[in-house]
Amino acid sequence: MGFVHSITNFKQHHRTTASEAHWQSLAAFNIFRLLTVIALLVGGLVFSSRMAHPVLLSIAAGYSLLAIAFAIGIARRRPGFDQQLTLHVAADVIFIVTLIALLGGLKSGVGLLLLPYLAAAGLIAQGRMTLFHAALATIALLGEETYRAYRSPEVDYNFTTLALLCVAFFAVAWVAHRLARYAQESQKLAEQRRVDLAKLDRLNQRILQDVSDGVLVIDGKYRIRQFNQQAERLTGCHPTHDVRLDALLPGLEAALLAWHEDPSLPPPLLTAPGTHKLLRPRFVALSPGFAGSALIYLEDMDRLRREAQQIKLAALGRLTANLAHEIRNPLGAISHAAQLLAEESRDPLIDKLTRIIGENTQRLDRMVKDVLELNRRDRLQMRPIRLGEWLGQFLDEFSQVEGISAAIVLDCPPEAEIHFDAGHLHQVLWNLARNGWRYCSKNDGSLVFTVRAQGRHWRLDVCNDGPPVPAEAQAQLFEPFFTTDARGTGLGLYIAREICQANNAQIEYVSPPQGGACFRLTFGLHDGQKTR
Structure with a gap:
């Protein structure tokens, strides 16, 4: 079960890592392969008659057809990415080693072509299987040179060049592996930064829309870069990049210039032509100096007055409620005393006076009830x-x-x-x-x-x-x-x-x-x- 689980994880990892960018890189690598063959043929035919050998031409033609077959496999995404990359590298190694064998060995200099192939394969694979590709090239080159030494023992071979070239294979593979790891880590960091920036942008948008004041973000040329729905509602105009500040709110641009000259000046009150609301602008610089963008808050003076009135009314409600409770007790005593006087008296004048007392105590009692009801207005259901x-x-x-x-x-x-x-x-x-x-x-x-x-x-x-x-x-x-x-x-x-x-x-x-x-x-x- 553990082995099956490991295989499943490998397949899932392969599916996630073989992205579209990997396939595009593999396609570019295949185009480089075709261009290399063309360059070898043209250069060889122009500067060396040995490249005109029929065997070499046949091998180059077969290698070109193989590159076309690779292009079809890349387009169809079959077989898998790792299998295709290994197959490509193996074909490249066989082709170049064959050229080395036909052109007289390492002294032809063709063996150096293996270095860019290994480097490109290592970068495309993002560090995976780079050492395997280097080992594959080393074994093929060692096999070719060993066979050459076996066929011609009379020739004195210098294996130092061969050893240095094989070491170069692994060095290039290791460098490609490190560069691929660095690129992979940079890509992950960039992706994380992208996600963080997207979250931060959504957070800024949410904060911007939830602000009770209208908000305008402008640049140094008074062009509106960003705004919230509250600014649109307060001004009665849909802000765009082409709208000047004065067209949105008359006097706003002049107030901004005055603030630039003296930030301590109190901002003027402006009237929005679309809604006839009285607005007070407030300016905040988003960068040092005035060359950068600025933030403009538009405060609704009507809303501020309503909030101030509500605070005053809340304080008045608490005060009147306390007074009402204090008034009700002596008011009840006065009403009760008036009723007792009316019951005991036989004098019409006293009856008239007690009736006046009763009517006014009832009026005061209704007023106290109204005040208490006013204090309960916030208990909503x-x-x-x-x-x-x-x-x-x-x-x-x-x-x-x-x-x-x-x-x-x-x-x-x-x-x-x-x-x-x-x-x-x-x-x-x-x-x-x-x-x-x-x-x-x-x-x-x-x-x-x-x-x-x-x-x-x-x-x-x-x-x-x-x-x-x-x-x-x-x-x-x-x-x-x-x-x-x-x-x-x-x-x-x-x-x-x-x-x-x-x-x-x-x-x-x-x-x-x-x-x-x-x-x-x-x-x-x-x-x-x-x-x-």
Whole structure:
């Protein structure tokens, strides 16, 4: 079993090492063989009449035909690479040794031709079997010279030249083996570096795309070499190598030149013509001086303001939550004391005062509840919601709780589906429905819920036939503690907006062309995306 396993490993190693480059090298070696034969024939016929011997011409012709047969075997990749290489070297050794025998021995100088053949075979085989090829050439040459000495004992042979040539065979084989090993190690190192560079490039691309800012990589001639999707989204333009920086973002090139003159200058704020976003560029040199490439970060000022506002709101939420808990205890005591006074008193003035106390404590209690709900807006449990079925159940519950007998209109496609926290959606729509019912004419169809597709998103319009919101109040409609009702807390719409933003949605007020008031919810929006 161990022997079979070794043979299997050898075959697998042979298949992996005999790559296309090996076969191409073997084909080049075969072309070199043909060119050598042609050069020998031409040179011999021109400078020596001995090459015109019919036997030599026949051997050269046969050797050329054998090279053509080798080319067919290389093209078909059969037999295997090692077998073909050994067969080629053996044919070369036999051919050259035959030439040596026919041309008078080593003094003809033809034996030196074996050296480039052995070197080329060693490099092609990448160090494998090089010593075997050298040994094969040595045995053939020793056999030829021994036979010559046996046939002509009267001639005084000098075996020093033969020994030196055989030593040269092994020296060339060893050098070829070392060079092949060095080339093999260099190839492995280069392949590893290629893999490392490919991984590093993928990592750089991933980091570049995951950066929240827009990124542009430019050269010294202000040509864009690389960019991320965020830069394309912020500028509203697809950067290319031919686009100048000012065409992409007006004033960017001038800001880059100013930074080059004085890096300490604060960068100006620029407006992207495609998206109308306010952007702040930040420059980083990628090489010493300004001759090399530079890195430009485009920061979305709207996003930075939103993040700053969210931080402030989070701190305000924690503060108000603590205050709400502290206010609730004395507020409950005041309400309870007012109820006791109302039960014991028979004075109308005291009854009026206790009633005022009760109404204001209830108002403060609602405000405390709204503040606590605002602090819980980040606890999301988003899930798919089929709007048609969900809104039908919601309107039935709302009509029963509020004691509404008039019909509330619902127009929703059956395929409408959103991702939202069900509890948050219930809270937002209850607030909108209660406000809408409060200001409408309270007839059938006075309150309408309409769902429509808007691009890839769904939108829900909650409209009523009451008076529209005054134009001067629309800008402050979603601000905290702003209300046009003396009994309201001014936190309902503000909390609705915060809840919608937490659920990747948007709420806005629109003025219907037929009159009345309408609040629109657009679902499934990403951060920074707006509707028109």
